[in-house]
Amino acid sequence: MQIICNDEKKEIRPGTALVAFLAELGVKPDTVFVECNGVIIKRDEYETYVLPEGARLELIRFVGGG
Amino acid sequence: MPDRKEIEDVLAERHGAALQARIAEGVVGVMGLGGLGSAVAVALVRIGIGKLLLADYDVVELSNLNRQYYFADQIGLPKTVALRDTLLRINPYVSLEIINERLSEERIPFLFQGVDVLAECFDDPVMKPAALRAALTGLAGVGYVGASGMAGFGDNNRIVTRRIYPRVYLVGDAQAEVGPSQGLMAPRVGIAAHHQANQVLRLLLGVDEESE
Numbered sequence: 001m002q003i004i005c006n007d008e009k010k011e012i013r014p015g016t017a018l019v020a021f022l023a024e025l026g027v028k029p030d031t032v033f034v035e036c037n038g039v040i041i042k043r044d045e046y047e048t049y050v051l052p053e054g055a056r057l058e059l060i061r062f063v064g065g066g
Numbered sequence: 067m068p069d070r071k072e073i074e075d076v077l078a079e080r081h082g083a084a085l086q087a088r089i090a091e092g093v094v095g096v097m098g099l100g101g102l103g104s105a106v107a108v109a110l111v112r113i114g115i116g117k118l119l120l121a122d123y124d125v126v127e128l129s130n131l132n133r134q135y136y137f138a139d140q141i142g143l144p145k146t147v148a149l150r151d152t153l154l155r156i157n158p159y160v161s162l163e164i165i166n167e168r169l170s171e172e173r174i175p176f177l178f179q180g181v182d183v184l185a186e187c188f189d190d191p192v193m194k195p196a197a198l199r200a201a202l203t204g205l206a207g208v209g210y211v212g213a214s215g216m217a218g219f220g221d222n223n224r225i226v227t228r229r230i231y232p233r234v235y236l237v238g239d240a241q242a243e244v245g246p247s248q249g250l251m252a253p254r255v256g257i258a259a260h261h262q263a264n265q266v267l268r269l270l271l272g273v274d275e276e277s278e
Binding site for chain 2: 028030031032033040042043060061062063064065066
């Protein structure tokens with residue numbers, strides 16, 4: 001099935017949890033802000049949140065330093 | 067020592083009275099007082115900000131002096147205290163509140179209730195998305211200026227300010243991460259900090275536009 005991540009189409013297996021999708025992208029879950037279909041996903045939901053078909057995902061990755 | 071009115075008059079003369087009145091009403095939270103936060107706070111006090119809430123849990127270390135607005139004789143002091151002392155030397159009448167604790171996603175909405183704009187100046191990449199979530203979910207309508215990616219000595223002009231939501235901005239190149247191969251250095255961290263400070267000012271003055 002397909003989702004849209006930061007305006008890019010991505011093919012994922014049905015039932016993919018957010019944390020697994022982030023791992024495939026090589027993104028550390030603690031350093032990314034996630035909005036799915038306009039809703040902000042809390043960090044403690046990343047492991048259980050299953051990406052719905054056609055999801056519009058916005059990811060903002062942060063790097064250290066300040 | 068100039069009195070309060072002398073300072074206010076000079077700022078009003080420099081910046082324009084109507085504009086200065088708005089700056090003087092501004093209340094800004096600064097989360098993290100490292101290379102970004104210390105420089106943001108100094109810039110805002112210089113232009114006559116009304117009030118700053120300054121939050122950090124750390125103490126000044128020698129290794130901070132390559133980029134942070136502290137002095138050798140302040141090593142060992144809490145950053146909140148050291149920065150307050152410096153800011154009061156710029157303007158003895160500015161209102162400053164210090165928050166000497168390690169911030170968390172849960173605490174941010176309580177501590178910064180009522181601020182006009184929040185500047186996210188953390189070093190820790192985990193606190194950066196946490197603070198953004200805290201602001202968007204717990205401080206609805208607050209102006210927000212975060213930062214990500216300003217290590218090393220890369221191209222000046224890759225440091226940009228992006229609008230990600232209404233009144234919510236992120237500064238940086240989004241890539242240059244602090245690590246063994248590149249440290250944080252005053253020049254480029256300073257570029258990012260002053261992007262942040264100027265964006266805070268724009269928000270205080272009611273400007274909220276997509277950049278061109």
